[in-house]
Amino acid sequence: MKPAQKVLVVLTLFSIVILYFFRLQSVSRLNLPANKVITLRGKVTEQPYLKGSYQIISLGSIKVLTDRFPGYFYGDDLEVSGKFEKRVINPFQTEYWAFFPTIRPLEEGKKLSFFSSFKRSLYFFRGRLETAFAQVLPEPEASLEMGILLGVKKEIPEDFLNNLRKTGTLHIIVASGYNLSVVAGFLVSTLVWFVSRRKALLFAFLGIIFYTLLVGGEPPVVRAAMMATIAYTAEFLGRPKSGLIGLFITALVMLIISPLILFDLGFQLSLLATSGILLVYPLLKERRIFNWPVFGDNLATTLAAQIGVLPLLLVNFGNFSWLSPLINALVLPLVPLLMNLGGVMVLFALVSKPMAQVIGWVLWLPLTYLVKLIEFCGGLPWFNFQIKSLSFWWGIGYYLVLGIILWLAWKRRWNLKESRLF
Amino acid sequence: MEFKRVKIVLIGFVLVIGLLWAAILRQPDEQLHLVFCDVGEGDAILIYRGSIQILIDGGPNQAVLTCLSRHLPFWDREIEMMVATHPDADHITGLIDVIERYNVKQFVLNSVGKNSAVYQAFKEAVLAEKTPVYFPEEGDEISLESIKLAVLWPLSQEKVLGATTIEGEVNETSVAFHLSYGAFDALLPGDISSQVESRLALEDVEVLKVAHHGSKYSTSELLLKESLPELAVISVGKNSFGHPTKEVLEKLKKLGIEIMRTDEKGEIEIVSDGEKWEVR
Numbered sequence: 001m002k003p004a005q006k007v008l009v010v011l012t013l014f015s016i017v018i019l020y021f022f023r024l025q026s027v028s029r030l031n032l033p034a035n036k037v038i039t040l041r042g043k044v045t046e047q048p049y050l051k052g053s054y055q056i057i058s059l060g061s062i063k064v065l066t067d068r069f070p071g072y073f074y075g076d077d078l079e080v081s082g083k084f085e086k087r088v089i090n091p092f093q094t095e096y097w098a099f100f101p102t103i104r105p106l107e108e109g110k111k112l113s114f115f116s117s118f119k120r121s122l123y124f125f126r127g128r129l130e131t132a133f134a135q136v137l138p139e140p141e142a143s144l145e146m147g148i149l150l151g152v153k154k155e156i157p158e159d160f161l162n163n164l165r166k167t168g169t170l171h172i173i174v175a176s177g178y179n180l181s182v183v184a185g186f187l188v189s190t191l192v193w194f195v196s197r198r199k200a201l202l203f204a205f206l207g208i209i210f211y212t213l214l215v216g217g218e219p220p221v222v223r224a225a226m227m228a229t230i231a232y233t234a235e236f237l238g239r240p241k242s243g244l245i246g247l248f249i250t251a252l253v254m255l256i257i258s259p260l261i262l263f264d265l266g267f268q269l270s271l272l273a274t275s276g277i278l279l280v281y282p283l284l285k286e287r288r289i290f291n292w293p294v295f296g297d298n299l300a301t302t303l304a305a306q307i308g309v310l311p312l313l314l315v316n317f318g319n320f321s322w323l324s325p326l327i328n329a330l331v332l333p334l335v336p337l338l339m340n341l342g343g344v345m346v347l348f349a350l351v352s353k354p355m356a357q358v359i360g361w362v363l364w365l366p367l368t369y370l371v372k373l374i375e376f377c378g379g380l381p382w383f384n385f386q387i388k389s390l391s392f393w394w395g396i397g398y399y400l401v402l403g404i405i406l407w408l409a410w411k412r413r414w415n416l417k418e419s420r421l422f
Numbered sequence: 423m424e425f426k427r428v429k430i431v432l433i434g435f436v437l438v439i440g441l442l443w444a445a446i447l448r449q450p451d452e453q454l455h456l457v458f459c460d461v462g463e464g465d466a467i468l469i470y471r472g473s474i475q476i477l478i479d480g481g482p483n484q485a486v487l488t489c490l491s492r493h494l495p496f497w498d499r500e501i502e503m504m505v506a507t508h509p510d511a512d513h514i515t516g517l518i519d520v521i522e523r524y525n526v527k528q529f530v531l532n533s534v535g536k537n538s539a540v541y542q543a544f545k546e547a548v549l550a551e552k553t554p555v556y557f558p559e560e561g562d563e564i565s566l567e568s569i570k571l572a573v574l575w576p577l578s579q580e581k582v583l584g585a586t587t588i589e590g591e592v593n594e595t596s597v598a599f600h601l602s603y604g605a606f607d608a609l610l611p612g613d614i615s616s617q618v619e620s621r622l623a624l625e626d627v628e629v630l631k632v633a634h635h636g637s638k639y640s641t642s643e644l645l646l647k648e649s650l651p652e653l654a655v656i657s658v659g660k661n662s663f664g665h666p667t668k669e670v671l672e673k674l675k676k677l678g679i680e681i682m683r684t685d686e687k688g689e690i691e692i693v694s695d696g697e698k699w700e701v702r
Contacts, residue, residue: 046474050484052462052483053482053483053511053515067539067540068515068540069515069518069539069540069543070539070542070543071543073697100550106556134522134523135499135522135523136499138487138491138494139484139488139490139491139494140488140489140491141491155487155489157487159488190522261487281593337433338660357499360440361441361496361497362437362438364441364496365437365438365440365441368496379517388514
């Protein structure tokens with residue numbers, strides 16, 4: 001790089017940081033008096049989920065814990081009266097929690113915006129798909145499949161969720177880039193039977209956007225969808241694609257639009273795991289062991305992602321399973337099969353239940369394999385590495401060391417094609 | 423393309439063979455299984471033999487679903503009979519989830535309703551099913567193949583679901599059963615109190631489900647002396663009522679009755695061939 005270019009890069013980065021803090025400051029913050037009964041009105045902003053016998057409802061930064069019945073839905077207009085307890089998450093983000101307040105649904109609330117009512121009908125549709133799985137598959141297989149295909153985790157049995165966490169496989173029930181690539185692959189390979197490849201790609205692209213909204217548009221899947229869009233546009237324009245720059249731009253756009261996302265664990269994990277895959281995976285693939293058929297590739301991917309997120313896992317969950325890359329290598333090859341079969345089953349379920357049931361049986365087998373494997377490994381005490389608490393500074397140190405190692409490893413390679421970076 | 427087709431055929435082949443094996447291995451045995459599911463503070467009792475399943479109450483959460491999945495073969499989405507002993511949340515909540523997911527062939531319900539959101543949801547779920555509903559009374563005998571359930575309580579019932587709505591205590595209206603399979607007997611009294619217990623026609627049983635999660639107002643000495651159980655099962659979890667109470671535990675110990683609790687043991691499964699029985 002020429003000196004002038006360097007100055008430009010530094011200036012751009014600097015102004016981005018300024019812009020971000022400006023956006024962060026402008027986030028509206030609620031201030032409710034403590035220990036007083038307050039009545040609030042608002043719309044349900046996320047699909048409520050279950051925790052044991054209770055239901056957790058979000059009205060923006062206000063969270064409500066209440067009985068499971070009556071169940072509320074995304075977009076419902078509610079009046080909540082009760083005491084609100086403040087929970088500071090970080091200097092820029094506070095939540096208010098109300099426990100068993102009086103809730104009154106409002107009949108004539110403000111009308112939903114077009115986007116919200118579209119999202120509401122998408123959630124109704126997703127609810128129908130969830131029922132289809134629940135009716136043909138036993139638990140926890142049914143909720144595992146819902147998690148893998150639809151990113152729904154509201155009904156996963158607590159024990160099983162713990163086992164997923166312990167084995168480092170929780171990410172399979174989070175909708176992310178892997179799911180998107182399977183959906184896109186499925187759509188393209190089906191659609192090329194009917195239309196030209198170019199059109200198939202376009203439809204697959206629309207399919208990805210639909211899927212992203214259907215699964216609830218959480219940070220990891222939005223990140224993946226945006227990166228896919230950038231890569232797709234780059235290919236369309238005939239520009240060479242660079243994953244790193246795509247990731248950088250995506251993260252930037254997401255942060256400027258909604259600054260608080262920086263503190264979202266899903267966003268952090270997604271960002272660091274993807275960086276890990278982009279930067280560490282190619283280095284791992286240079287070794288022969290990671291070129292074994294089926295498992296080698298998954299092993300390298302998970303290991304790379306894990307190297308990227310290790311401190312984050314340790315700080316947030318206090319545990320880390322050192323065999324997780326191995327178990328992921330045994331689990332991941334099944335995910336495309338489970339998604340494709342699940343997608344087909346759900347389509348049949350909308351038409352004929354007996355047909356769906358037959359596909360459900362076929363689906364049951366690989367799901368049970370996953371459940372048994374995860375339960376078995378989750379039950380092994382030596383599988384998991386527990387720590388009490390990790391200082392924030394260890395994480396900084398880790399990324400510093402990792403950064404230096406990666407810089408040294410990539411310096412030589414990048415020198416060959418430096419012009420492509422910026 | 424050729425390679426891809428081979429791969430798909432191979433995966434399909436493995437799946438079908440695996441499925442056949444799984445079906446063979448999951449063939450049910452011909453014994454009676456009496457399972458007290460680990461659902462926390464609440465009741466969920468699964469009785470099954472072969473392909474016949476009876477579910478008595480569903481616990482306060484969705485834990486009953488995992489219990490059903492563990493005991494039913496994967497192809498069986500039918501519950502032959504579902505019982506709700508009384509309309510308290512720790513007995514009917516899980517039933518709503520079961521109705522949503524399984525095909526229930528017969529409801530056997532307590533017609534007494536309760537003014538609660540859970541009961542409302544339960545009633546709606548039952549009525550939406552178009553499945554026959556029966557309201558049992560004392561003296562009724564329900565049999566599914568060789569499984570017999572004699573109804574001990576209540577004396578009489580209205581014939582409409584939720585016909586009378588009771589504010590507060592509904593435990594006394596609980597449906598109580600005497601289960602028999604050959605020479606094996608069990609007493610399943612729901613949440614009734616000692617006052618009701620004294621009015622039941624009791625016989626000698628092997629297993630007793632302790633009424634109302636071990637509340638001190640239930641499980642009188644009279645009941646224990648008349649039913650003479652060898653094993654007492656307490657379906658209980660974390661709670662603020664002090665269940666199971668010291669009083670009940672001491673009474674059981676004094677009479678030399680073995681105690682098993684779902685909060686200590688997790689799920690409790692009793693298996694009988696109609697003569698002998700054992701805890702698994």
